[in-house]
Amino acid sequence: QSVLTQPPSASGTPGQRVTISCSGSSSNIGSNTVNWYQQLPGTAPKLLIYSNNQRPSGVPDRFSGSKSGTSASLAISGLQSEDEADYYCAAWDDSLNGHVVFGGGTKLTVL
Amino acid sequence: QLQLQESGPGLVKPSETLSLTCTVSGGSISSSSYYWGWIRQPPGKGLEWIGSIYYSGSTYYNPSLKSRVTISVDTSKNQFSLKLSSVTAADTAVYYCARVDVDLDTAMVRSFDYWGQGTLVTVSS
Numbered sequence: 705q706s707v708l709t710q711p712p713s714a715s716g717t718p719g720q721r722v723t724i725s726c727s728g729s730s731s732n733i734g735s736n737t738v739n740w741y742q743q744l745p746g747t748a749p750k751l752l753i754y755s756n757n758q759r760p761s762g763v764p765d766r767f768s769g770s771k772s773g774t775s776a777s778l779a780i781s782g783l784q785s786e787d788e789a790d791y792y793c794a795a796w797d798d799s800l801n802g803h804v805v806f807g808g809g810t811k812l813t814v815l
Numbered sequence: 816q817l818q819l820q821e822s823g824p825g826l827v828k829p830s831e832t833l834s835l836t837c838t839v840s841g842g843s844i845s846s847s848s849y850y851w852g853w854i855r856q857p858p859g860k861g862l863e864w865i866g867s868i869y870y871s872g873s874t875y876y877n878p879s880l881k882s883r884v885t886i887s888v889d890t891s892k893n894q895f896s897l898k899l900s901s902v903t904a905a906d907t908a909v910y911y912c913a914r915v916d917v918d919l920d921t922a923m924v925r926s927f928d929y930w931g932q933g934t935l936v937t938v939s940s
Contacts, residue, residue: 706861739926741862748911748930749854749862760928792862796923800878804864804924 707732708793708807715813721781724810726793728774732805736796738776740769743790743809752791753778780812788814817842819912819931827906827938833899837912837931844893845870850915851895852927853886855908863908867915867924868895875922902938909933 709727716722726738740753751760753769756776768779776795780787793807823835837851844851852867866876868886876884885898899906913927 736923737925741927748933749927750930751926751928754916754926754928794862794926796925802875802921802923803877806862806864809861 706808707797707805708795710791710793710807710810712808713811713813715815716780716783717815718783718785720783721779722783722812723780724778724791724793724812726776726778726807728776728795728805730774731799732774732795732797733771733776734774735798738769738771739794740767740776740778741792741794743792744786745789749792783814785814788812817914817929819914819929821910821912821931821934823934823936825935825937827902827936828940829903829938830901833897833902833906833936833938835897835910835912835934835936837895837897839893839895839914844888844895845890848916848919850875850917850922850924851888852913852915852924853897854911854913854927854930855906856911856933857905857908864924865897865899865910867917867922873922904938907936907938909935 737755741749742752743749756771757769790809797805818840850867853865868874883900888895911933912931914929916925
């Protein structure tokens with residue numbers, strides 16, 4: 705059972721806009737920034753969004769992040785086949801002297 | 816370009832100690848701006864933070880694993896290492912090393928911005 709809650713799956717057709725939600729609590733998302741990681745099949749995770757809505761160099765602007773209260777969202781616009789991957793949210797949790805918590809991951813399927 | 820590479824045994828017996836090393840290239844592990852960390856992923860499951868270390872040796876561990884984890888650093892070899900004791904089948908996972916962007920005043924992890932390719936460790940007799 706992950707501390708951050710994500711839907712296990714999401715899907716969309718090429719060109720569509722999809723969103724993936726991440727729900728937490730006051731000790732994690734409610735008080736700290738959220739990151740999103742993309743894990744393509746058989747590869748290591750890659751940082752996709754940091755500090756709620758910032759993209760590292762090289763990440764297309766089709767990917768965007770937002771946060772409100774104790775929830776966060778990842779939006780992917782102009783969906784492409786190569787976006788088919790697992791997506792994980794993560795945040796620092798202030799409880800227990802502080803630690804990183806992850807969501808359980810959302811498998812995105814491009815139909 | 817910063818690169819990280821995990822190495823170590825792919826098979827560990829139950830009750831023994833899992834040992835992995837991460838070699839950093841293309842950058843110095845003694846950078847004052849970053850920590851270095853370990854994350855694991857059981858087959859078909861999600862990600863779990865294990866812990867992080869600064870080049871000075873300061874460490875932070877996941878409370879759920881703290882009693883069994885030791886992370887150390889060797890700046891002369893540009894490497895850091897993970898030891899996980901008393902392993903069981905539940906510790907079977909792909910283990911990743913990563914560079915950790917942190918708030919240096921509070922040690923709060925902000926993100927894992929560079930990752931190794933990962934190494935599968937199976938716990939089995």
